[in-house]
Amino acid sequence: MKALELIRLFKTKMTEEIYMYDYNRETNKLRLTHKQLGKGMDISIPPILAKYETKKEEAINEVVYTIQETFSAMEKEMAGEIDPTLAxxxxxxxxxxxxxxxxxxxxxxxxxxxxxxxxxxxxxxxxxxxxxxxxxxxxxxxxxxxxxxxxxxxxNLKTNYKTDEVAGNIFYFFNNNDGYDASRILNESLLKEMKKQISGDMTVSVPHQDVMIIGDIRNETGYDVLAQMTMHFFTVGTVPITSLSFIYDKGDLEPIFILAKNRVTKENEDK
Incomplete structure (x- = not known):
């Protein structure tokens, strides 16, 4: 699928009676404006095309849903319906x-x-x-x-997770689909509790908005697995954050760079 084909597909789901489309070929971005609200947003086309290759119609529906909900929020704000005392x-x-x-x-x-x-x-x-x-x-x-x-x-967010073991390494997946999975990296109490049950190096990854991965890395293979895993999640996430992981130690998060089968920390790299 190409950019113009994607835009034509958008127009079947979000009609030109409601939205105005302005595609910039140089930046490969679509400016979508809600005619009634007079507000718009910029949408980068390449990430959507990449997701379409694997998720097909589901990828389009996810983007359309996000766009419509965003404009709905703008409408509520303009009407004074947003209560700042909400969560x-x-x-x-x-x-x-x-x-x-x-x-x-x-x-x-x-x-x-x-x-x-x-x-x-x-x-x-x-x-x-x-x-x-x-x-x-x-x-x-x-x-x-x-x-x-x-x-x-x-x-106060739920701390439910699923566990997987790969080559002797344990991975904990926080994927509650509430929009704040990556935000759990800010829950210091949660990180400290997870640290107590980890015997190897504790890693924390937030490749995209809707997942946090905590790793119990017990051997070098674990770092290779972690690198592949975070890169995969980073490329398929609706809101990518970073493909790098962090070592968690004594309350600090230190980015780690994994090359080939060797672990290279930022500290070591600076040396």
């Missing part, structure tokens, strides 16, 4: 993720690691809205209050 959660994004909204408003963020940054979102049920400084000002709410509330909420 606020932290969300993890790559450091390459934009710092400002399409309208130019700066998002509320917090530094996390060299690979990841924390954003904050207002939960709206089927979707969420990233918070920016303009929204907080209109609600007369301080950033510190938002951060504290979000951290409290993430600690």
């Amino acid at each position: 606020v959660y932290p969300v993890i994004r790559s450091t390459s993720f934009p710092l400002k909204s399409n309208e130019g408003n700066r998002f509320v963020t917090k530094d996390h690691t060299a690979e990841t940054r924390v954003y904050y979102a207002l939960d709206l049920g089927n979707t969420y809205r990233l918070l920016d400084e303009k929204m907080l000002a209109s609600w007369n709410v301080r950033e510190t209050e938002i951060r504290e509330r979000a951290l409290f909420q993430v600690r």
Whole structure:
């Protein structure tokens, strides 16, 4: 499938009576504007085409659902139906993720690691809205209050996981499909509890928004498995974050670089 074919398919699901389409061939991005709301969003075409190769119609439906829910949230915000006292959660994004909204408003963020940054979102049920400084000002709410509330909420998320063993290494998958699986990396109590049951090196991975993987790496093969696993999840995720994993030790997250069959840490690389 090519870009124009994909856009034609979008038009069958999101009609031009409601949406205005503006495709930029140079950037390979689609600007989709809701005519009634007068608001729009930029959609990168290549990642969707890549997912279509494996997920076919399901990939298209996921994107359409996300778009429609996002515009629905915008409509509620414009109508004053969003209550700032609703649940606020932290969300993890790559450091390459934009710092400002399409309208130019700066998002509320917090530094996390060299690979990841924390954003904050207002939960709206089927979707969420990233918070920016303009929204907080209109609600007369301080950033510190938002951060504290979000951290409290993430600690209350379910901590269910599935376990898999590969070549003597144990992997724990947190995949609750609530939109905040990667956010669980901010739950320090959870990480400390997992550390108690791990006998090898403890790794933490957030390749995309909807999964967190904790590894009990007991041999060198485990690092190869981890590298392949995180890269796979990174490429298929709806919201990719990072294909790198982190060593968790004494409350710190240190990025690790796995090359061939050798483990190379950032610390060692700097030496």
